[in-house]
Amino acid sequence: MPANDTADPRDRPGIDTSKPHPARMYDWYMGGKDNYPIDEEMGRQLIALEPRLPVMARVNRAFMHRATRWLANQGIRQFLDIGTGIPTEPNLHQVAQAIAPDSRIVYCDNDPIVLAHAEALLRSAPEGVTAYVQADVRDPDTIVRQAGEILDLDRPVALSLVALLHFIPDGDGAYELVERLMSELPSGSFLMVSHASADFTPDTAGQAGDIYRARGVALALRSREQVTRFFDGLELADPGVVVVPQWRPGLGEPVPGQDDGPIPGYAAVARKP
Template identity: 60%
Template sequence: MTAREADAGRIDTSRPHPARVYDWLLGGKDNYPVDEALAQQVLAVDAHAAGNAKANRWFMHRATRWLARNGIRQYLDIGTGIPTEPNLHQVAQGIAPESRIVYADNDPIVLRHAEALLRSAPEGATDYIQADVREPGRLAELAGDVLDLSRPVALSLIGLMHFVPDEDDAYGLVRSLLDALAPGSHLVLSHVTGDFDPASAERVVTLYGKGGVTLRPRTRAEVAAFFEGLELIDPGLTSAPQWHPEPGSGQPDPAGRPVPVYAAVARKP
């Protein structure tokens, strides 16, 4: 048995995992009753939670298309979650087949599905590493087996950093990851906020906490701090549906209800 196979066998189904809860909200099947239970509780607090998850996902698609069309050919996607088609590598390689993508997550079930489903275009490369965002040095070292870190990389942190509390130095972790990347690299980040409905956000935090999951919504100013020292791509930090909206994409109307997810793409000078 390989180390990967051993890791994949240690799946804890007694506690919810953010990646599997997200999968359920997106309509996926790769989750367990404990994940569905938490997702249903969240929906009872916020009836739009599934729509918010989809808006976050669609932001990833649009950001990846923008990056691919602007010459980015390498991607490091941390906290990738359960592969849900189209995934980042399919979007990027659909535009530039030579693109190279490394996925990272800390849930063994993600590893199982990643190894089965993440198939690269023959011109490019797709790999998966089991690692945590709290290990920036290890992440950079392992990603360097597939990516050329002396050339620009898109660092994708989609719906991840709100699961990293302040005491784990969320900002320092992102800076460390960016420090390992070449100038011209980009940060793609989306983050849950309580700005639009603080009471509901606090109730969701409590629900996640009862399941053993830390959730830390951040204000717009707090999310903006992740991009300090970077060059924000127009339109800057917005709610997820307002970042480069595309007609007919099925996303919520940017002029409609607020989606409590901030999102932005920024370039490392």
């Protein structure tokens, strides 16, 4: 873990500045400073196509807050958050531990900048635990092994894959990865997902895909039916697979601008029977 809070996280070794990274672009959309010119450059290209991208980032974050709050109120006390991203308060552990201070959270990401912020991620409530795993979702065995050192995998766990799976194409085994991760979790565990889609703006989505590919970043914008497939064998919580702002909006605060047009993505939470 980093020992020097004054060091600029962008100076960490191992950070690839030759191409944009989704976590750093998300940080830029959210108004953060832990990104590079190449991330901003691509972000501006995409905003030229879809000016509401910063709103979409905030809507997605708000879903994570609502879903975490709902899961904590269902009695879930363990969370595995893959694709954590650069910390933005309140983060998942803060939301969960505000309801249940004894909650245990393991964060996981593959971006060294997120590793540089791990100390902030680890500021747990005294009654609970937070930890960080540096790994890629494409390496589920490493994630499960290291997360199992903190989480009791014989007790229910909420697996959070928020704004992640649309960066995992079918060729990389997206569905198999989710199935593999959920197979390690016991009955009563949950899967929470948000996922971008081309259902609402197919022309714009196609152009966005071209921009991502030109920068060496995969983008798999799935339909509602394809997103629903991630929940095969699980019991969807009401209201099912819906556009992101429609998932239990009463559990959070509205995001300014979210009603100015369709948010091109879906969200859902489901229980493992």
